[in-house]
Amino acid sequence: MKVFVNDILEKFSEAGHEPKRFIIKKIKTINENIHAVIVDIDDEKTEQLVAISVLQDKNKYKVIKNIQ
Secondary structure, three states, X not given: OOOOOOOEEEEOOOOOOOOEEEEEEEEEEEOOEEEEEEEEOOXXXXXXXXXXXXXXXXXXXXXXEOOO
């Protein structure tokens, strides 16, 4: 799965909870590994740093909108 800045992601959640949506704000390289800074669409003040490999796990996240 390809991910780009400004893509909207949906994180699958536990049963009974609504999935959360995030937008990718930045791409960073840390110790030669690629990470993305994601922000919850409902709470734009909280940023999370997530490895790209985690975002590509189809059991945890899916891209719901590509903005190019």
